[in-house]
Amino acid sequence: MVRVTVPIPGRSYDVVIGPGVIGELAEHLPELPHAVTAFVVADRSVSERWFEPLAIGLSERGLAPVLLTVPQGEDAKTLPVYGTLLHQLATQEAHRDDLVVALGGGAVGDLAGFVGSTYMRGMPFIQVPTTLTAQVDAAIGGKTAVNLPEGKNLVGTFAQPRLVLADVEILRTLPDRDYRSGLAEVAKYALTLDLELLAGLERDPGPVLTTQPEAMEDLVARCVAAKARTVAQDERDTGARLVLNYGHTLGHALERLEAFQGRSHGEAITIGMVFAAKLAEARGLASPGLAARSARLFRSLGLDTEGALPPADRVMAAFGLDKKYHGGVRFVLLEEVGNPVVVEDVPQEQVRRILEEMGAS
Ligand SMILES: NC(=O)c1ccc[n+]([C@@H]2O[C@H](COP(=O)([O-])OP(=O)(O)OC[C@H]3O[C@@H](n4cnc5c(N)ncnc54)[C@H](O)[C@@H]3O)[C@@H](O)[C@H]2O)c1
Ligand SMILES: [Zn+2]
CATH class of the missing domain: 1.20.1090.10 (Dehydroquinate synthase-like - alpha domain)
Incomplete structure (x- = not known):
């Protein structure tokens, strides 16, 4: 396991990299005072395999895991999907101290980061990137976005995650x-x-x-x-x-x-x-x-x-x-x-x- 710190003043966070680190979430997740629920955003193909090990770690830390399913790939990065997620958070009484978890490729990461950084003016979120592109690029650096019909990444924020967990074993199932x-x-x-x-x-x-x-x-x-x-x-x-x-x-x-x-x-x-x-x-x-x-x-x-x-x-x-x-x-x-x-x-x-x-x- 390797730990790399992203040293942004006041908002620095760790990227934990290695085989099997998805099972170590409980030990790497920073303190989140008052968090009760963890909203995990993922598409079905990723959540089928990887929601469970993540949910175990979240529960170990006393967080109730809730899965929010989104379409695959770029189809997730739209204003309608963004809006649906906000409604789901609101109807489930998400609190701004709760956690958003992005579990997926760069598309899910950009979308979930945007949700996490805007719902109630921003709640904590973490990235669990599952593609090589997301592990080496998209999950790091705090750019979040959705697309508009007029172009890619036209709406978004700069917002850093609290943790990035990059499990290299997950990459084995990538096409x-x-x-x-x-x-x-x-x-x-x-x-x-x-x-x-x-x-x-x-x-x-x-x-x-x-x-x-x-x-x-x-x-x-x-x-x-x-x-x-x-x-x-x-x-x-x-x-x-x-x-x-x-x-x-x-x-x-x-x-x-x-x-x-x-x-x-x-x-x-x-x-x-x-x-x-x-x-x-x-x-x-x-x-x-x-x-x-x-x-x-x-x-x-x-x-x-x-x-x-x-x-x-x-x-x-x-x-x-x-x-x-x-x-x-x-x-x-x-x-x-x-x-x-x-x-x-x-x-x-x-x-x-x-x-x-x-x-x-
Ligand atoms: N924020 C940033 O700094 C940044 C940087 C680079 C790219 N991006 C964004 O990232 C997106 C591209 O991300 P991407 O290349 O990760 O693709 P993606 O998120 O579109 O995912 C591609 C496909 O891979 C599937 N998938 C994901 N993990 C898998 C796994 N472990 N096994 C099998 N299938 C899996 C997904 O279901 C999806 O169908 C673009 O929207 C791009 O704009 C953002
Ligand atoms: Zn690129």
Whole structure:
């Protein structure tokens, strides 16, 4: 078991990582004076397997566990589902000292965090992430959200959980594609912030690909530590946290252009990181070889580095819609691995050339 603290002044909390930690909730949950009920938000496929072990730990701490079931995936992150949860809390006389537990992937985490941070102006909540993406990324850092029909994550809060319990054994039942999508975020941390992680993955991705428990514990702990460091410097996403968007400018544009029906998030940011590496080389920022090295890493993790791209004009128009838009397209680029920088004012022509080199018409 590994414990990583997210050191946000006044609101610091622990991320407990390891195989079987879901069964240790009672010992890790901080004191919650006056809490009576724990409202566990989960979709059916996750709650079927994992509600019970969690409920045992909650009961051990004197909390009555109540399951609130939500739809799977992005279908949960909507205002109607959010509203339904608020009504359920109100009719069950939830108190602002009670606990909300997010048990699931990033979608459930974002939704339950939003409920927890707004019902009665905010109640304590914890995250029990069950996908690799949620364990290494979504559950850490305190961004909560739901989507609107007009766009993703348009409503939400910054609110830190009291505890994150990342049980790496839960990841075994993840569909392969979801798992690999999470590995793309892992590769992002390795390339931008953790050279030891990068070296380990380049030496032998085998233990991670076979979800060997010790390898997974180490992998998740390293990514969590990287995110925790970054979040602590920039809780509200105004500077340092931009680095976490490596590969995401093109990644988000591809997801939007494919109407979230094409590449998964991880698949899209993989292409985005290949693009960023090529752009860094073309600008003379990084030495030649970065793009080839990145692509080798992605392929070794089962991530596709090629494939059809939408026309360059459409991609560039989509960049304009990026929420990081500040009057010009900004990219996180690498001077070398482990050394990310934010680059502004990249000429449109240069962006176009690289997109075309990657196969866009
Ligand atoms: N708040 C943040 O900082 C942040 C960061 C990254 C992503 N996100 C958000 O996270 C969401 C994506 O999260 P995700 O990739 O975890 O996907 P997800 O939450 O949509 O879950 C994907 C599917 O996996 C299933 N699932 C979950 N755990 C499982 C398990 N252990 N075994 C089998 N199936 C399981 C779920 O039922 C669901 O159908 C997006 O909405 C994104 O915006 C938020
Ligand atoms: Zn991401």
